[in-house]
Amino acid sequence: MTDDPQTLVSTEWLAQHLKEPDLRIIDASWHMPDAGRNAAAEYEAGHLPGARFFDIDEISDHRSALPHMVPPVEKFMSRMRAMGIGDGHQIVVYDTNGLFSAARVWWLLRLMGKRDIAVLDGGKPKWVAEGRPTEDLPPVIRDRHMTVQVQNQLVRDVTQVARASKLNEAEIIDARAGERFRGEVPDPRPNMRSGRIPGSKNVFFKDLLNADGTMKDVDGLAAVFKAAGVAMDRPMITTCGSGVTACILSLALHRLGRDDVAVYDGSWSEWGMFSDLPIATGDT
Template sequence: MPIPADPLVSTAWLAEHLDAPDVRIVDGSWHMPAAQRDPKAEYDRVHIPGAVFFDIDEIADETSDLPHMLPSPIKFAARVKKLGLGDGSRIVVYDTSGILPAARVWWEFRAMGHEDVVVLDGGLPKWIAEGRPVDDLVVAPQERHFTPRFQADIVRSLDQMKRNLETGREQVVDARAAGRFTGRDPEPRAGLRGGHIPGSRNIPLSALLAPDGTMLPAEKLAEVFEAAGVDVARPVAATCGSGITASVVALALARLGRPRAAVYDGSWTEWGGRGDAPVATGEA
């Protein structure tokens, strides 16, 4: 029962494999603080049967002043082990947005060396709209050993992004809304400059999704990247506000057969908050 090569699976696929012994379901929901929503409380009220909750803000680097940065491999392994997510697990991640933080969880597992992970296309909204089962039962997973194998090639740091300004080895794709990218609209986090990393291209999250919240098919995604001036055959580093929406860009590239796109973990929260990082404004 192999998981398809596509990094997304349909609600129909998950419904068919809901009780498969090696499938583990993860709710990776997260919201901006301004939304005043508690994703864990929402999970407690309704979730796909058997799903465990992955707390993006808690399974993070507690020593960083930046939001939800990747934790150490040791911390990550310890946390997901308790969630019953380990070696041999086929992990399906969803969220209450459709496709957003689930992509971040997908990328984090892959950054820690676990490749058998996919995102539920359309997430919980599509699942519920189709009348598929949900419950509010407490899930008590059996611990499962997780062996972390950190994949540095799909993670980017501030220093690496600065060096890329000189080398131009990677194309930088920014997933923030166009107004934030150009510097026309203010950032939702206080204290950040407006604009973008010089030389980057803008592909807002909305350009990657269909009206029903599912991801566009591969042929449409290819058109979006081409229209933005991005050559998908060349290396890409994705960025956004805090490393979550950037993961959707990485997910889209994986759907196009380019699974090793990197994510700049600190993203604009780090870059835009530092005086030593150059900023460009206006269109790409």
């Protein structure tokens, strides 16, 4: 792969830059509620050198009943400052699954106007498999101010997505597994309808990854979107179950030259909850 400090970097790249004073590493691990794993406890037991833990559920909008929605700007800024992350830093985000929740924090930082932010390709599993160092020490925090300029074009709410679906104004791309997209299985969240947003197309996020958890090269990514019937020249909105794996699609599309892809933050957790919103099922 070609390292890009604004999208995706290799473990080799990170190892070479590990000692640079303006590098900041974020552990953005998050697990599905039924996974039986505690991301914060795993971070404390061992993380990449100097990494800070980003709690996706805590650094969110607690005024919303929906999971881990985009936090208020003031809350985001205060949490990042508490982590010692601010203007002028090159940020690398990883997670313990390979390439999963790290993309959500990459997108969130882009939404807040940051650009020097990359996901670690293959995440902690690849780093550890290569015998690279980890530690259980808390990082040394040095305060730095963070300036935020929200990029509203990178996020969509339910009203905007409903309009885009009804009027066919954008490619709506769903990152969930095919059986959930088609409504063939019950949604894992209680009291939630099964199906998809009408007119949406399915690109299962795992189809964008190699067997080792790294992301496919640009030719491989392009082939996946083409096979799903995605028109690459149209406006795009990515969605999923709760706004996490949709960001993997946005990361992949950014690598394909699209830096204007919006994420539907509420995703199916919101759409599937409202009986007055239309759904589609099956293959049509």
